[in-house]
Amino acid sequence: MFLMNNKEFITPYGLFATIVVTVIGIGIFSYPREVTDVVGTDGWIVTIIAGIVNYSLLYVAYKVVKVNNYNKFYTMLENNFGRIISIILALIFIVSNILSISLGMRLFVEVIKMYLLEKTPTEFIIIVIILTGSYLVRGEIDALIKFNEISFWIMFLPIIVILLLILNRTDFSNILPMFNNSSFNYIKGLKSAIYSFAGIEIIYVTLPFLKHKKKIPNVALKSTVFITVFYVIIVIFTLAVFGKEQNKVLLWPTITMIKSISIPGAFIERWEGMVMALWIFFYFTTFTNVYYLSADIIKDMFNLKDIKLSSTIAVPFIYAIALYPENIAQLYDINNTITPLFLIFNLVILPLILFLGKASKKNKKQEEIK
């Protein structure tokens, strides 16, 4: 074991890839339905606004880490609030992250069962994903970042090709009319749009190890723009392929869209099996990154020697929570009730109190000096 605290090894590209692959997860399957449901054809506008909001959240989080001298997340808490309060705050943070990846896991398994492995038991798929995920997490953060860097290309190159293949069955006039909603609807739509950016808290674990710290705002901007553009493209494409009425009915418009490609004269006829295998990456990267984040904080919290033990502690919880919802409707229900609460805590309240806590301490110090 080498001491990683002394090592700054993450490149700006590594940070970019990590943010992108963590944020873009299984939410992308249902995202077009969620926004179309509320704002109809204006989903892409809402997405852009959500992108801007999320950039500011990301920026605040960056500022927080910066004023705390790029300390690790738990150290940051402890320096500011002392041991007991920081344990409580960290626990809420961990619980929310574990909950979100576990419910995401169940959702992902439901999708896989629907399209790929119809008869394979849910429990088995979950165990396999957890095992592979924890294997990667045990490889420590440098392995994880490398994995993200590679996954980024594996995920997005094929998607671009697929989107090109869809082009011939699109009718882009379906995104009309524009700006045709009440402002209340936009705000409502913005709600679900912002949730789909959950996962940006991953920067708490990556920033301390970053090589060129000056480039962070730039990288944050780039990754937010990338995510936003990707979401916008998906929303526009699903609208162009299905129209808004069909988009509201389909549970997972993105998957159905990709299933509806047929390449004339191609040697593979039904190739969505391949595409479904590709989706596994979308979930898996989200899972491993957030899993690492939680395991890392557990490690610091209990002063454990390495992440192997703390990542194992999380496993039974993930498994149990993933199996808890009884059906897909309940799953979405739970997800929609708890995600907003935790998201507000993780991305708004926690950074703010960290920021303010630091600021007030500075003031105190200055007063003492006087």
Added chain:
Amino acid sequence: MMLLKRIITLLLICILLSGCWDKVEIDRRSLVSIAGIDAGEQIGKEKELKKLKPDEPFTAMDIKKFHVTFGTPDISKLGPGQGATTEDIYIDTDAYSMQDAVSKVSLKSSRDLKFGNIKLLVLSKNLMEYPDAVKEVIDYLQREPSLNKMMYVVLSEGKAEDFIKFKPEMEKNIESYITGLIENPTSNTAILPITLNEFLMLLNKNGNAMLPSIVIEGDKKNIKVSGVALIKNYKLKGNLNSIETSNIEMLRGKLKGGRKVIYRNGHPIDITIDNVNRKISMNNDGEKLSFNIKINLEGQIRDYYVDDGLFSKDTLKYLQDNLNKSTKEECEEVIKITQHEFEIDPIGFREYVEKFHPNTWKRIKDKWEDVYKNAVIDVEVNSNIRRIGVVK
């Protein structure tokens, strides 16, 4: 320790690599390639079914609401040097729902049936008389993830089963024949290819859709596409013949090619159309809407008469004017039929208003049916005959 590790590895291999739940050997599998849905004998009994409460044990398991026929290629006849298609094997069953049909058919089959490769879905005309039953079928088609959303959907005049069991002369099975007809670029001017995806989209918009309809010709030797069936609120409303179909296609701006004929001095002049451009505009004064459709045609002359030439600006101008007039009349005729007789909107005025005039749409949304019935629709055709072949 080493030994323990080895044992664990062996155990893991046994557990993880041997059990595969979704495994089906290819020779135990049968790929369904065509499906036909007919109305069953007892389809009219929907009222009795409505009396059933959700918590009642469902005793009437053998209600014959649908009659479903599946065709699968006879894989045993496939082999090297025997071509890529074979004759089909048919399985049919009566059922009270689509899923019931699927399970009943599986009981009759020695192989594991896979429904993901269906190429053609035939809905029979008499099924389309029962909108509630159609809605059940549509929901199944929409909900089932394994179905191929790019399959073609056609409507059969007569029992769907007869069509599926039909042996065409050109191909070994009916689905290659009909998909061939639909995909063939020279014949598809009068065929409106509708995939399941498009069909569901159209129905989800407002319950209206169009399907190509097929008939068996009198001598039972041939199947041909007879035009389009118009569906309103999940119910068959009427038919258009193939000329009307190609005009509708032209008005929708989807026509890829076509043919028009003008008579001059008693001789037909065939003009093939290579390119169509359509533009809708709308005028909105008070309660009444008036639409204007502008169509630009480009075409070339294919045949005429030896003793007369066409190589002059004026003749072509004269032909173009006549073509404009006759096309305009044909189009207005179709619009009249769809607008007043069937009261459906295959051209997409509704969508047009919704997309491009959202404010007007908000105002008339609730009384669209009336507004559409009373709308004035003008067609303006501008044709260009670009080429006349290689003689004067």
